Amino acid sequence: xxTTSSDLDTRLRQHGTTLRRQLERLYGATHDGDAxxxxxxxxxxxxxxxxxxxxxxLDVARIADRDWxxxxxxxxxxxxxxxxxxxxxxxxxxVEYLDTLGVRYLHLLALLKARTGDSDGGFxxxxxxxxxxxxxxxxxxxxxCGSLRASRISLCVDLALNHTADDHVWALKAKAGDPHYRDYxxxxxxxxxxxxxxxxxxxxxxxxxGNFTHVPEMGGEVWTTFYPFQWDLNWANPExxxxxxxTMLRLANHGFxxxxxxxxxxxxxxxxxxxxxxxxxxxxxxxLRAALDIVAPATLLKAEAIVPTAFVPPYFGAxxxxxxxxxxxxxxxxxxxxxxxxxxAEQSAxxxxxxxxxxxxxxxxxxxxxxxRCHDDIGWGAVLGDLRGIDSDPEARLTDAAHFIxxxxxxxxxxxxxxxxxxxxxxxxGTLASLAGLEAATDDVSRETAFRRIALxxxxxxxxxxxxxxxxxxxxxxxxxxxxxxxxxxxHEGRWLHRPxxxxxxxxxxxxxxxxxxxARLRAARVAGxxxxxxxxxxxxxxxxxxxxxxxxxxxVYLNFSDRAVPLSDTGTDRLSGSAAAATLAPWQxxxxxxxxx
Ligand code: GLC
Numbered sequence: 001x002x003t004t005s006s007d008l009d010t011r012l013r014q015h016g017t018t019l020r021r022q023l024e025r026l027y028g029a030t031h032d033g034d035a036x037x038x039x040x041x042x043x044x045x046x047x048x049x050x051x052x053x054x055x056x057x058l059d060v061a062r063i064a065d066r067d068w069x070x071x072x073x074x075x076x077x078x079x080x081x082x083x084x085x086x087x088x089x090x091x092x093x094x095v096e097y098l099d100t101l102g103v104r105y106l107h108l109l110a111l112l113k114a115r116t117g118d119s120d121g122g123f124x125x126x127x128x129x130x131x132x133x134x135x136x137x138x139x140x141x142x143x144x145c146g147s148l149r150a151s152r153i154s155l156c157v158d159l160a161l162n163h164t165a166d167d168h169v170w171a172l173k174a175k176a177g178d179p180h181y182r183d184y185x186x187x188x189x190x191x192x193x194x195x196x197x198x199x200x201x202x203x204x205x206x207x208x209x210g211n212f213t214h215v216p217e218m219g220g221e222v223w224t225t226f227y228p229f230q231w232d233l234n235w236a237n238p239e240x241x242x243x244x245x246x247t248m249l250r251l252a253n254h255g256f257x258x259x260x261x262x263x264x265x266x267x268x269x270x271x272x273x274x275x276x277x278x279x280x281x282x283x284x285x286x287x288l289r290a291a292l293d294i295v296a297p298a299t300l301l302k303a304e305a306i307v308p309t310a311f312v313p314p315y316f317g318a319x320x321x322x323x324x325x326x327x328x329x330x331x332x333x334x335x336x337x338x339x340x341x342x343x344x345a346e347q348s349a350x351x352x353x354x355x356x357x358x359x360x361x362x363x364x365x366x367x368x369x370x371x372x373r374c375h376d377d378i379g380w381g382a383v384l385g386d387l388r389g390i391d392s393d394p395e396a397r398l399t400d401a402a403h404f405i406x407x408x409x410x411x412x413x414x415x416x417x418x419x420x421x422x423x424x425x426x427x428x429x430g431t432l433a434s435l436a437g438l439e440a441a442t443d444d445v446s447r448e449t450a451f452r453r454i455a456l457x458x459x460x461x462x463x464x465x466x467x468x469x470x471x472x473x474x475x476x477x478x479x480x481x482x483x484x485x486x487x488x489x490x491x492h493e494g495r496w497l498h499r500p501x502x503x504x505x506x507x508x509x510x511x512x513x514x515x516x517x518x519x520a521r522l523r524a525a526r527v528a529g530x531x532x533x534x535x536x537x538x539x540x541x542x543x544x545x546x547x548x549x550x551x552x553x554x555x556x557v558y559l560n561f562s563d564r565a566v567p568l569s570d571t572g573t574d575r576l577s578g579s580a581a582a583a584t585l586a587p588w589q590x591x592x593x594x595x596x597x598x
Contacts, residue, residue: 008045008048008294008295011293012044012294014294016294018286018322019040019287020037021325022284023238023241023287025280026235026236026238026283026287027236030236036242040242043246043249044249044295047246047249047250047296050253051295052255055296055298058257058298059296062297063297066364066365069104069105069300069330069367069467070365070367071104072527072529072531072532074467074468075102075103075105075469075523076103076104076105076371076468077098077105077470078109078371079106079107079108079471080109080375080499081109081111081132082134082135083501084472087135087140088111088135088137088140088141088144089136089140092140092143092144092147095144095147095148095151099151099153104154105154105467105469106148106156107260107469108155108156109158110122110123110132111141112125112130112131112157112158113126113127113130113131113132113133114126115165115166116167117489120229120230120493121496121499123158123226123230123262124165124229125165126168127168128159129251141254142254142255145255145256146255154258154300156257156258156259156302157259158262159247159251159260159262160262160263161233161244161262161264161267161284162225162226162230162232162262162266163231165229166228166230167229170185170243171185175215176217177217183237183239184233184237184239184243185218185222185223185231186232186269187218187222188221189220190220190221193220196211196271197211197212199274200275201274204226204419205420205426206420207492208224211223211224212224225275226263233267235268235280236268236269241287244288245287249295249296252292253296256299257298259299259302261288261302261303261328262304264285264304264328265305265311266281267280267285268281276307276311277305277311277314282315282318285301285315285327285328286317286325286327288301289301289326289327300328302328302330303328303330303332306334306379307382308335308382308383308384308385309335309355309358309383309385309386312334312335313362315328316362317363317366326363326366329365330366330368330467332368333368333370333466334382335355335386336368336460336461337370337373337378338378338382338383339352339354339355340460341378342401343561344456344457345400345401345404346397346400347546347561347562347563348545348546349545349546349547349548350390351390352460352548352561353537355383356464356535356537356548356550359464359534359535367532367534368467368534370460370468371470371471372432372454372457372458372461372474373432375471375499376495377418378415378428379427380398380399380402381426384398395425399425402415402428403422405435406428412441412446412450413440414430414434414435415428415435416428416497417429429495430480430497431473431474431479431480431498432454432474433454433478433515434480436453438451438454438477439479447511449563449587451511451514451515451518452586454477454515454518456560456561458519459557459590460548460550462522462523462552463526463531463535463550463559463592464550464552465526465553468522468526472502473503474515475515476503476506476511477506477515478500478503478506480497480498480500481497481499481500482497484496484497521575525575526553528575528594529592530554531553532553535550535552536550537549537550537551538551538558546560546561547559547560548561549570555592555593555594555595556572556592556593557590557593560585560590562588563587563588565585565587567583568583568584568591571593572593572594573593573594574592575593575594576591581593
């Protein structure tokens, strides 16, 4: 069923007020609200007029089923096109593989045209509306979207909102002296930049220290939170909002069904603050959401906000006295991912229990994105606040966990510190398999133990009810790829350690069959138990600190984060093994007990 112009008017009435309210909050004091609204409305109407009938039909279907993505079978997959399949058309040949894994959501990294030279793995975008030329064309992507949709797989692309590449046409025009585009970026004088620097944290302290880059053509210090070639956008300028709304809707019309809002927490800058998670960043996301709800309501927004746990749930939206204003449908449960690694390192479920406990109570039409690994490092700092209730010295405790995952002492893990020589707590790189012990395993016993740890972290992601997303190659147990160190273009960037070329020849190795088999059992268990959405914590015996209990749907899932067998007082049939659960859980074992406790 196609959308009519009266549907658009209905949706404009429904969501237009929310959109206008955000514009008023962001720009009311500095700009003419009526003029801005009529320009935004024109963008919405133009993009709506171009929306393909097939996408309009999806809009109608998804409005009728708002929780379509809060479903037990929502397994995700995240990958680089080049490293996975060479090109976009090559990827079309891999749809069947993804379908076999049960994938319903596919996040493609580094898909849009990136900066020439170093591009921070594709996150320095030179043109949001073109595909990276070596990968294919937008027509190829549209064809891919069609094949994916036929397999009920939604395609997600990164929308890097915080910055463009320094060779994006906006930046080039700004550098050439065009005042319109200069105001798309933030340029400070040296003294002001130095003053701001004192309160700003650093994302890449070793490879890109500081938050400003001197650009002579711009006559000052350009705000660059990440790499010097990633220029932060000036969201206080409504032209940036107009351009981004237009860009996002054009991409949605090409067939993308989800946007990963990159670095969501950084969008708004305000003197005297750390410029993270400011209320205005939320107003921006709400404006984008309202624009999508009007023109392309089939589309999901996903927040990448790698920030302390307490700051994360607001990215789902909030009620500020005008009714609930939604933001993202999906938000990475980064803290739960980090907590899983801490639990493996210290053989205690205390931290994941604390995170599961605060991961509930999601609004209607919202879900977590859960995962064990992704293309970035494991950033430890996000859970410092959560550890405060558990330990009097959270920093020391996390540092111990990080060192363990980086292979200290007799550790089985093979991680490498990121943006630190290891002496300062920051991040850790490595693939799921290498960090869980497969790289260091030398015999069948240690290999089996590593498989169990991999399965344990996958269980944590799946049992937590979210869109459980597999990171490329982890399903076949790919190990760290140290080759990047010999590549002059990549050697400075440690995250390439876990961005290997997909090894298709590994598919029928015992490791791949074991890991993919475990994943398939987990997915089947969640589907059979109809578990989806926010997790709840199950009480466990306090004398067994390594045991974590999660309710998933009506099922009870128990995870033993230790290398010793632990007693399990709950009983029932384990969906993973198909037999009655034993009275003890083996080292690093998980069980998925069917139905409510008798
Ligand atoms: C996000 C991406 C990361 C990138 C950064 C800057 O955190 O996941 O890979 O470096 O944004 O764009």
